[in-house]
Amino acid sequence: MFFEKKENLFVGRFGPLFRNRILDHGFSTRKGGISGSPYDSLNLGYQTGDVQQHIEENRKRFFHAIKIPSEQLAIPEQIHDGKILNVNNPGNFPETDGLITNTTEVVLSVQTADCLPVFLFDPVHRAIGLIHAGWRGTSKKIAQKAVLAMTDYFHTKPENLQIFFGPSIGPCCYTVGPDVSRYFSETALAGNKLDLWACNRDQLIEMGVSANRIIISRLCTVCHPEWFFSHRQSGGKTGRMMAVFTIKNTT
Ligand SMILES: [Zn+2]
16 A cells, blocks of 8 residues: 545545546545544544544545545444445445445445455456454454345455455554454454455465455554554544445446
8 A cells, every 4th residue: 555645635535446437435534624633634434533624624625635535435333243235326335344336336434543444346247345354343253244245236246355454453563462363364363363365365375365465554644643543552542544346437
Protein backbone atom coordinates (compact mmCIF):
# COMPACT_ATOMS: atom_id res chain seq x y z
CA MET A 1 0.00 0.00 0.00
CA PHE A 2 1.19 3.49 -0.78
CA PHE A 3 -0.27 6.82 0.30
CA GLU A 4 -1.22 9.32 -2.36
CA LYS A 5 -1.31 12.95 -1.24
CA LYS A 6 -4.63 14.49 -2.27
CA GLU A 7 -5.15 18.07 -1.16
CA ASN A 8 -4.46 17.91 2.62
CA LEU A 9 -5.17 14.22 2.89
CA PHE A 10 -3.37 10.98 2.28
CA VAL A 11 -5.24 8.17 0.58
CA GLY A 12 -4.05 4.59 0.96
CA ARG A 13 -3.89 2.76 -2.37
CA PHE A 14 -2.95 -0.68 -3.60
CA GLY A 15 -0.96 -0.54 -6.83
CA PRO A 16 -2.88 -3.22 -8.78
CA LEU A 17 -6.28 -1.73 -7.83
CA PHE A 18 -5.05 1.81 -8.47
CA ARG A 19 -3.90 0.93 -11.98
CA ASN A 20 -7.13 -0.89 -12.84
CA ARG A 21 -9.25 1.59 -14.77
CA ILE A 22 -12.60 -0.04 -13.94
CA LEU A 23 -12.02 0.27 -10.17
CA ASP A 24 -11.85 3.00 -7.57
CA HIS A 25 -10.73 2.39 -4.01
CA GLY A 26 -9.06 4.05 -1.08
CA PHE A 27 -8.30 3.95 2.61
CA SER A 28 -8.31 7.06 4.81
CA THR A 29 -5.69 7.97 7.39
CA ARG A 30 -6.23 10.19 10.42
CA LYS A 31 -4.41 13.17 8.88
CA GLY A 32 -6.03 16.25 7.36
CA GLY A 33 -9.33 16.54 9.24
CA ILE A 34 -10.77 19.02 11.74
CA SER A 35 -11.71 16.85 14.74
CA GLY A 36 -10.02 17.48 18.08
CA SER A 37 -8.45 14.95 20.42
CA PRO A 38 -9.04 12.02 20.77
CA TYR A 39 -10.62 12.00 17.30
CA ASP A 40 -7.88 14.00 15.65
CA SER A 41 -8.22 14.64 13.05
CA LEU A 42 -9.91 12.91 10.09
CA ASN A 43 -12.51 10.94 12.03
CA LEU A 44 -15.04 9.49 9.57
CA GLY A 45 -17.12 7.45 12.01
CA TYR A 46 -20.47 8.64 13.34
CA GLN A 47 -20.51 5.90 15.98
CA THR A 48 -17.93 7.78 18.06
CA GLY A 49 -18.29 10.58 20.62
CA ASP A 50 -17.11 13.17 18.13
CA VAL A 51 -18.92 16.35 17.07
CA GLN A 52 -21.36 15.63 14.24
CA GLN A 53 -20.38 18.69 12.15
CA HIS A 54 -16.72 17.74 12.37
CA ILE A 55 -17.41 14.26 11.05
CA GLU A 56 -19.51 15.72 8.22
CA GLU A 57 -16.70 18.10 7.24
CA ASN A 58 -14.14 15.28 7.44
CA ARG A 59 -16.25 13.06 5.22
CA LYS A 60 -16.72 15.91 2.76
CA ARG A 61 -12.95 16.33 2.56
CA PHE A 62 -12.27 12.64 2.12
CA PHE A 63 -14.85 12.07 -0.61
CA HIS A 64 -13.82 15.25 -2.38
CA ALA A 65 -10.19 14.16 -2.31
CA ILE A 66 -10.89 10.69 -3.71
CA LYS A 67 -13.61 11.95 -6.10
CA ILE A 68 -16.10 9.32 -5.02
CA PRO A 69 -19.75 10.39 -4.56
CA SER A 70 -20.65 9.87 -0.90
CA GLU A 71 -24.37 9.59 -1.84
CA GLN A 72 -23.52 6.20 -3.35
CA LEU A 73 -22.11 4.78 -0.12
CA ALA A 74 -23.25 1.39 1.09
CA ILE A 75 -22.58 1.32 4.81
CA PRO A 76 -22.69 -1.89 6.82
CA GLU A 77 -23.67 -1.27 10.44
CA GLN A 78 -20.86 -3.43 11.68
CA ILE A 79 -21.50 -5.73 14.63
CA HIS A 80 -18.37 -7.94 14.49
CA ASP A 81 -20.27 -10.95 13.23
CA GLY A 82 -19.92 -12.74 9.91
CA LYS A 83 -22.85 -11.64 7.73
CA ILE A 84 -22.11 -10.72 4.11
CA LEU A 85 -24.66 -8.88 1.99
CA ASN A 86 -24.90 -8.52 -1.79
CA VAL A 87 -25.89 -4.88 -2.37
CA ASN A 88 -27.15 -3.15 -5.51
CA ASN A 89 -27.99 0.22 -4.02
CA PRO A 90 -26.60 2.70 -1.47
CA GLY A 91 -27.83 2.83 2.11
CA ASN A 92 -27.27 1.55 5.61
CA PHE A 93 -27.33 -2.19 6.08
CA PRO A 94 -28.00 -3.38 9.64
CA GLU A 95 -26.17 -6.28 11.26
CA THR A 96 -23.78 -6.66 8.37
CA ASP A 97 -19.98 -6.86 8.41
CA GLY A 98 -19.15 -7.26 4.76
CA LEU A 99 -20.55 -6.22 1.39
CA ILE A 100 -20.23 -7.56 -2.14
CA THR A 101 -21.48 -6.23 -5.46
CA ASN A 102 -21.11 -6.41 -9.22
CA THR A 103 -22.86 -3.15 -10.05
CA THR A 104 -21.46 0.34 -10.59
CA GLU A 105 -24.30 1.88 -8.60
CA VAL A 106 -22.76 1.56 -5.13
CA VAL A 107 -19.58 2.35 -3.25
CA LEU A 108 -18.81 -0.35 -0.72
CA SER A 109 -17.40 0.85 2.60
CA VAL A 110 -16.20 -0.37 5.98
CA GLN A 111 -14.97 1.60 8.99
CA THR A 112 -12.06 0.44 11.09
CA ALA A 113 -9.76 1.35 13.97
CA ASP A 114 -7.71 -1.91 14.34
CA CYS A 115 -9.95 -4.37 12.49
CA LEU A 116 -8.61 -5.66 9.20
CA PRO A 117 -10.20 -4.25 6.02
CA VAL A 118 -10.13 -6.87 3.25
CA PHE A 119 -10.69 -5.94 -0.41
CA LEU A 120 -11.73 -8.78 -2.75
CA PHE A 121 -11.71 -8.44 -6.54
CA ASP A 122 -12.85 -10.93 -9.14
CA PRO A 123 -11.51 -9.58 -12.46
CA VAL A 124 -13.24 -12.32 -14.47
CA HIS A 125 -16.76 -11.49 -13.34
CA ARG A 126 -16.13 -7.82 -12.50
CA ALA A 127 -17.26 -8.26 -8.93
CA ILE A 128 -15.90 -6.84 -5.69
CA GLY A 129 -16.18 -7.32 -1.95
CA LEU A 130 -15.14 -5.36 1.13
CA ILE A 131 -15.21 -6.75 4.65
CA HIS A 132 -13.82 -5.92 8.04
CA ALA A 133 -12.33 -8.67 10.16
CA GLY A 134 -11.53 -8.16 13.81
CA TRP A 135 -10.94 -11.13 16.04
CA ARG A 136 -14.64 -11.95 16.22
CA GLY A 137 -15.17 -11.77 12.46
CA THR A 138 -11.98 -13.73 11.90
CA SER A 139 -13.08 -16.42 14.35
CA LYS A 140 -16.35 -16.61 12.40
CA LYS A 141 -14.37 -16.93 9.14
CA ILE A 142 -15.87 -13.84 7.56
CA ALA A 143 -13.26 -13.87 4.76
CA GLN A 144 -14.37 -17.36 3.74
CA LYS A 145 -18.00 -16.27 3.91
CA ALA A 146 -17.23 -13.41 1.54
CA VAL A 147 -15.65 -15.82 -0.96
CA LEU A 148 -18.64 -18.15 -0.70
CA ALA A 149 -21.07 -15.27 -1.22
CA MET A 150 -19.16 -14.11 -4.31
CA THR A 151 -19.17 -17.68 -5.62
CA ASP A 152 -22.93 -17.93 -5.07
CA TYR A 153 -23.89 -14.58 -6.56
CA PHE A 154 -21.27 -13.99 -9.23
CA HIS A 155 -19.85 -17.47 -9.99
CA THR A 156 -16.49 -16.28 -8.71
CA LYS A 157 -13.74 -18.87 -8.78
CA PRO A 158 -11.52 -18.44 -5.69
CA GLU A 159 -8.35 -18.93 -7.75
CA ASN A 160 -9.20 -15.79 -9.77
CA LEU A 161 -9.63 -13.56 -6.74
CA GLN A 162 -7.20 -10.78 -5.95
CA ILE A 163 -7.12 -9.91 -2.26
CA PHE A 164 -5.75 -6.86 -0.44
CA PHE A 165 -5.36 -6.41 3.32
CA GLY A 166 -5.31 -2.80 4.53
CA PRO A 167 -3.84 -1.47 7.77
CA SER A 168 -4.93 -3.16 11.01
CA ILE A 169 -3.54 -4.10 14.38
CA GLY A 170 -0.55 -6.34 13.65
CA PRO A 171 0.89 -9.47 15.23
CA CYS A 172 3.51 -7.18 16.77
CA CYS A 173 0.91 -5.55 19.02
CA TYR A 174 -2.18 -7.73 19.30
CA THR A 175 -1.83 -9.26 22.76
CA VAL A 176 -4.90 -11.32 23.59
CA GLY A 177 -6.12 -13.12 26.68
CA PRO A 178 -7.65 -16.60 26.93
CA ASP A 179 -11.11 -15.13 26.29
CA VAL A 180 -9.97 -14.47 22.71
CA SER A 181 -7.21 -17.03 22.15
CA ARG A 182 -9.55 -19.95 22.86
CA TYR A 183 -11.25 -19.28 19.51
CA PHE A 184 -8.01 -19.75 17.56
CA SER A 185 -5.66 -22.59 16.75
CA GLU A 186 -2.06 -22.47 17.92
CA THR A 187 -0.86 -21.64 14.40
CA ALA A 188 -2.84 -18.37 14.55
CA LEU A 189 -1.08 -17.35 17.74
CA ALA A 190 2.51 -16.57 18.55
CA GLY A 191 2.52 -16.84 22.30
CA ASN A 192 -0.22 -14.45 23.43
CA LYS A 193 -0.17 -12.48 20.17
CA LEU A 194 -2.90 -12.94 17.57
CA ASP A 195 -2.01 -12.59 13.89
CA LEU A 196 -5.10 -11.38 12.00
CA TRP A 197 -3.10 -11.19 8.76
CA ALA A 198 -2.00 -14.83 8.90
CA CYS A 199 -5.42 -16.08 10.07
CA ASN A 200 -7.32 -14.38 7.26
CA ARG A 201 -4.69 -15.27 4.66
CA ASP A 202 -4.81 -18.94 5.70
CA GLN A 203 -8.62 -18.97 5.63
CA LEU A 204 -8.57 -17.59 2.07
CA ILE A 205 -5.93 -20.09 0.92
CA GLU A 206 -8.07 -22.86 2.40
CA MET A 207 -10.88 -21.68 0.08
CA GLY A 208 -8.64 -21.96 -2.99
CA VAL A 209 -7.32 -18.40 -3.25
CA SER A 210 -3.73 -18.32 -4.52
CA ALA A 211 -1.21 -17.23 -1.89
CA ASN A 212 0.56 -15.00 -4.41
CA ARG A 213 -2.69 -13.11 -5.06
CA ILE A 214 -3.03 -12.01 -1.46
CA ILE A 215 -1.32 -8.67 -0.86
CA ILE A 216 -0.88 -7.67 2.78
CA SER A 217 -0.07 -4.04 3.57
CA ARG A 218 1.57 -5.09 6.86
CA LEU A 219 0.84 -1.69 8.34
CA CYS A 220 0.06 -1.91 12.05
CA THR A 221 -2.42 0.67 13.36
CA VAL A 222 -0.89 0.53 16.86
CA CYS A 223 2.69 1.01 15.65
CA HIS A 224 1.78 4.12 13.62
CA PRO A 225 -0.43 6.33 15.83
CA GLU A 226 0.41 9.42 13.77
CA TRP A 227 -1.21 7.81 10.72
CA PHE A 228 -3.99 5.58 12.02
CA PHE A 229 -6.72 5.42 14.63
CA SER A 230 -6.30 2.46 16.93
CA HIS A 231 -9.00 1.26 19.28
CA ARG A 232 -6.47 -0.71 21.29
CA GLN A 233 -3.82 1.98 21.49
CA SER A 234 -6.29 4.70 22.51
CA GLY A 235 -8.07 2.65 25.14
CA GLY A 236 -11.27 2.64 23.09
CA LYS A 237 -11.96 6.34 22.57
CA THR A 238 -10.84 7.21 19.06
CA GLY A 239 -11.93 7.92 15.49
CA ARG A 240 -12.56 5.64 12.53
CA MET A 241 -10.84 5.25 9.21
CA MET A 242 -12.80 4.25 6.14
CA ALA A 243 -12.06 1.84 3.32
CA VAL A 244 -14.04 2.30 0.10
CA PHE A 245 -14.23 0.15 -3.00
CA THR A 246 -16.33 0.58 -6.16
CA ILE A 247 -16.65 -0.47 -9.78
CA LYS A 248 -16.51 2.58 -12.05
CA ASN A 249 -19.17 3.32 -14.60
CA THR A 250 -16.96 3.31 -17.69
CA THR A 251 -19.69 3.29 -20.33
ZN1 LIG B 1 2.34 -3.10 15.84
